[in-house]
Amino acid sequence: MGRLERPLAPDAGPVTAFARELRRLRTAAGSPGYRDMATRAMFSASVLSDAAAGYRLPTLQVALAFAEACGGDRASWERRWHEAARADGDDGSARPAVKAVQQHQENELRAADVRAVLPPPSQLPMEAHPLVGRRELLQRARALTAPSPDGQRLAAPLVISGQVGVGKTAFALRLAHELAVNLPDGQLYANLDPAADGRKDAAGIAGGFLEALGIPTDRIPNDPGQRIGLYRSLLNRRRLLVVLDGVQHERQIRELLVAAPESRVIITSRSRLLGLDGIGRIRLPALDRDESMELLAQLLGGDRVGDEPRACLRLADACGDLPLALNLAGRRIAARPEWMLQDSVSELLGDGSGGPVGHQGRDGQRAPGRFLARLQIGDDALSTRLDSAYRLLTPWARLMLRQFAGSDNPPSVDNVVYESADALAMLVERSAQPVEDLLERLLDAGLLDHSDLPGQYGLTPMARAYALTQPDPTEEDPAPAPATARGQAHARQPR
Numbered sequence: 001m002g003r004l005e006r007p008l009a010p011d012a013g014p015v016t017a018f019a020r021e022l023r024r025l026r027t028a029a030g031s032p033g034y035r036d037m038a039t040r041a042m043f044s045a046s047v048l049s050d051a052a053a054g055y056r057l058p059t060l061q062v063a064l065a066f067a068e069a070c071g072g073d074r075a076s077w078e079r080r081w082h083e084a085a086r087a088d089g090d091d092g093s094a095r096p097a098v099k100a101v102q103q104h105q106e107n108e109l110r111a112a113d114v115r116a117v118l119p120p121p122s123q124l125p126m127e128a129h130p131l132v133g134r135r136e137l138l139q140r141a142r143a144l145t146a147p148s149p150d151g152q153r154l155a156a157p158l159v160i161s162g163q164v165g166v167g168k169t170a171f172a173l174r175l176a177h178e179l180a181v182n183l184p185d186g187q188l189y190a191n192l193d194p195a196a197d198g199r200k201d202a203a204g205i206a207g208g209f210l211e212a213l214g215i216p217t218d219r220i221p222n223d224p225g226q227r228i229g230l231y232r233s234l235l236n237r238r239r240l241l242v243v244l245d246g247v248q249h250e251r252q253i254r255e256l257l258v259a260a261p262e263s264r265v266i267i268t269s270r271s272r273l274l275g276l277d278g279i280g281r282i283r284l285p286a287l288d289r290d291e292s293m294e295l296l297a298q299l300l301g302g303d304r305v306g307d308e309p310r311a312c313l314r315l316a317d318a319c320g321d322l323p324l325a326l327n328l329a330g331r332r333i334a335a336r337p338e339w340m341l342q343d344s345v346s347e348l349l350g351d352g353s354g355g356p357v358g359h360q361g362r363d364g365q366r367a368p369g370r371f372l373a374r375l376q377i378g379d380d381a382l383s384t385r386l387d388s389a390y391r392l393l394t395p396w397a398r399l400m401l402r403q404f405a406g407s408d409n410p411p412s413v414d415n416v417v418y419e420s421a422d423a424l425a426m427l428v429e430r431s432a433q434p435v436e437d438l439l440e441r442l443l444d445a446g447l448l449d450h451s452d453l454p455g456q457y458g459l460t461p462m463a464r465a466y467a468l469t470q471p472d473p474t475e476e477d478p479a480p481a482p483a484t485a486r487g488q489a490h491a492r493q494p495r
Helices: 014-028 034-041 045-051 060-069 074-087 096-117 135-144 168-180 202-212 224-237 289-300 302-307 309-319 323-334 341-349 370-374 382-390 395-405 421-428 432-444 461-469
Strands: 158-161 187-191 241-245 264-269 280-283 417-420 456-459
Touching: 014 060, 014 074, 034 045, 034 060, 045 060, 060 074, 135 158, 135 168, 135 280, 158 168, 168 241, 168 264, 187 202, 202 224, 289 302, 289 309, 289 323, 302 309, 302 341, 309 323, 309 341, 309 461, 323 341, 323 382, 341 370, 370 382, 370 461, 382 461, 395 417, 395 421, 395 432, 395 456, 395 461, 417 421, 421 432, 432 456, 456 461
Parallel strands: 158 264, 158 280, 187 241, 241 264
Antiparallel strands: 417 456
């Protein structure tokens, strides 16, 4: 039972009459306390109490929230509010510029009220280490997630893509923690990678976010479309940060995206998600060699790296400057500080030759995947990430990856093997167009990357070593050739 309210003024003006109707509705609902109502209405107890005080006509949103918290019919109370507004000399309309200001002020009021009732969600994972390098890319990401100064362009969602292990999540979290300072209504995070049990659709993601925002379970719509609509409405009214990590495909999140006035959305994916329109995009490359050395110094200590730089250069070369590979290797070496760094690197690589990954050393003993198999710390392994990407490939894409990995092209100075679509088409005796389509699929699977030259693709040492450890796809009957290859000669089986 709520506390007794002061009597309403004796006049029968429209504002007083409307307040009296709100009080009757609350009494019929069992006189719930305003604090209890606040958890359902998402406005503070003081705002709800003021709505029924009779001093002024509450805003439409406050009136509807009050009514719904007491079980009132939304359409009926919206009609009553407009009748009271007309009788009070205010039809509820305003000039566009004034209305925009009013809407912003109401959003601010509502957000402040929500924060007073419920703590804002803070779901961002911690950053394990400061981000190494990426300064220019971070500056570009900040620009892409900022609205235009004149307000004509809202901040669009940002997709951060790149190959397996390139550091997409670390980059997204660094950006997210920076943006979160100016987004006080909370941070929402969803890991959608299947390896992290993240197989969710848009409605499931929206439902989890609504619960995190404090929406009572009985007020979350069962209908997927209505649930997603409620989520988008909240995103439009509040200053929220949303991170969708490890997105698999466009349809998983398309319905969740909105260019909200004051919220920000960050997406990470191995794929470029080219099916999404109206968004910003950044593709992360591998680190440069200086950045790789900086990362190893962070993991192993600057003095240790400075004393044995050649061993660190060998390790960075073997890892292809891939952040995840460097991180796992560095943490593994750091766990044995009593070892000389040179000995640790040689043991990790599997021989003392310093030859590139995927090739045998002088003693001929290093298998292609031996170093890759050792890049594991606890439950985190690079091979697991590569497995998750490889499993989604078609037989023809697996064959193309195997042909690429078995190319006679020597690795470049950065230990990456580069090939053109035309050259790979000659290897499999197919025309260039269907081969290029397969290469683009491998790129969106996170197993290849573009080079600086048009039509050329790069295969990192880690992905190459992984491909060479997989069963030969030609030993199984491949699926029918892609539609774009119809009428062309069958692929030559590699020996």
